[in-house]
Amino acid sequence: MGQIKQDKQKNQQERMKFVDYWAEYVRTHSDKDWGDQQAALINSQLANKYPLTREEYLKIIKKSK
Amino acid sequence: MEFLSKNAIKLDKSANELDKFVIDFIKILRKYADYVIISGYVAIILGRSRATEDVDILIKKPAKTQFLKFCKELSEQGYWSLTSDLPETLWEYLCSNTGIRFAKNKTVIPNMEIKLVKNNLDNEAMNNKVKLLMCGDELQISSIELQIAYKKIILASPKDLEDARHIEKALKDFVDIEKLKKYEKLVKSEWGK
Numbered sequence: 001m002g003q004i005k006q007d008k009q010k011n012q013q014e015r016m017k018f019v020d021y022w023a024e025y026v027r028t029h030s031d032k033d034w035g036d037q038q039a040a041l042i043n044s045q046l047a048n049k050y051p052l053t054r055e056e057y058l059k060i061i062k063k064s065k
Numbered sequence: 066m067e068f069l070s071k072n073a074i075k076l077d078k079s080a081n082e083l084d085k086f087v088i089d090f091i092k093i094l095r096k097y098a099d100y101v102i103i104s105g106y107v108a109i110i111l112g113r114s115r116a117t118e119d120v121d122i123l124i125k126k127p128a129k130t131q132f133l134k135f136c137k138e139l140s141e142q143g144y145w146s147l148t149s150d151l152p153e154t155l156w157e158y159l160c161s162n163t164g165i166r167f168a169k170n171k172t173v174i175p176n177m178e179i180k181l182v183k184n185n186l187d188n189e190a191m192n193n194k195v196k197l198l199m200c201g202d203e204l205q206i207s208s209i210e211l212q213i214a215y216k217k218i219i220l221a222s223p224k225d226l227e228d229a230r231h232i233e234k235a236l237k238d239f240v241d242i243e244k245l246k247k248y249e250k251l252v253k254s255e256w257g258k
Binding site (some may be wrong): 013015016018019020022023024026027029030032034035036037038039041042043045046047050052053054057058 | 066076077078079081082083109110111114115118147153166173174175185190223226227230231233234235236237238
């Protein structure tokens with residue numbers, strides 16, 4: 001369990017490093033530049049969403065709370 | 066990102082599909098209720114590298130007649146509610162502090178979750194909005210400092226800590242440190258209640 005906890009912490013640190021990197025990129029580049037890159041991510045995620053019914057979705061939301 | 070004033074930010078980027086969904090929905094909502102966008106979408110519109118399946122909105126309680134007109138227009142414009150097909154039922158849910166969700170017809174993602182303002186923090190968000198100008202339109206988002214404090218202290222999941230960090234760093238030229246400290250205090254005191 002010790003190893004898993006260490007791996008989790010390391011993962012979170014690496015994720016935060018990327019958050020810092022990307023935040024600085026947004027701060028120092030044009031909105032068009034970062035916006036286009038962000039759009040590629042968001043548009044592809046929305047286009048490939050799993051087809052859920054209304055009921056299935058609400059069930060998932062309820063379980064997650 | 067251009068900081069026009071303490072309460073206004075201008076973005077010069079194209080709208081992605083999530084932005085278009087939000088902008089189109091808000092164009093209808095704002096005719097019927099005062100609103101503020103909070104939570105995950107605030108970080109995303111400010112450049113955070115993730116998507117979201119839902120956008121959280123707080124509204125001041127409208128008159129029931131206005132709310133029913135809102136539901137009617139949504140239906141006419143191709144939206145449905147994930148929560149209930151009956152506007153009267155949606156009104157009851159809303160008034161009992163249950164979020165109600167809307168999406169484009171026959172879809173579930175993305176969706177807007179609407180809740181009424183109900184506590185001091187919600188009132189702070191509603192009374193201290195930031196105007197976000199984008200694609201010739203205007204969105205009202207929560208105070209940046211309040212979002213940072215709320216995500217860091219109350220939500221505090223790994224995702225929320227990342228959102229808070231992104232907003233703090235990407236907008237470090239805009240974030241009011243004194244206001245942030247004030248909100249951190251307020252959030253902690255409200256959290257203790």
